[in-house]
Amino acid sequence: MTDEPNSMLVHCGWCRHEWFAFKLPMPITEAAELAANMRCPECDKPSSQIYCGPAPVDKINTSAERV
Ligand SMILES: [Zn+2]
Structure with a gap:
């Protein structure tokens, strides 16, 4: 995905699709x-x-990002 600092990312709570x-x-x-x-x-x-x-990221595969 290209970096678009002047765009706002949103996501669908239903299918988790993300778009600017x-x-x-x-x-x-x-x-x-x-x-x-x-x-x-x-x-x-x-x-x-x-x-x-x-x-939101699934709980699997998040060990590297755990806070
Ligand atoms: Zn959707």
Whole structure:
């Protein structure tokens, strides 16, 4: 995945697909409108299933990142 520091990563709580939903900076009103109408490009779940940040990692294979 390419590094996009000026984009905001979101993920689908249903299928865990991750994508960059926002190009920053963006007017907050535009961002809010975008968020309200957002759908997962993979499973088409509505914005209520979409969360900020990367998808949570499974508990397996996380020993190297354990806090
Ligand atoms: Zn999805």
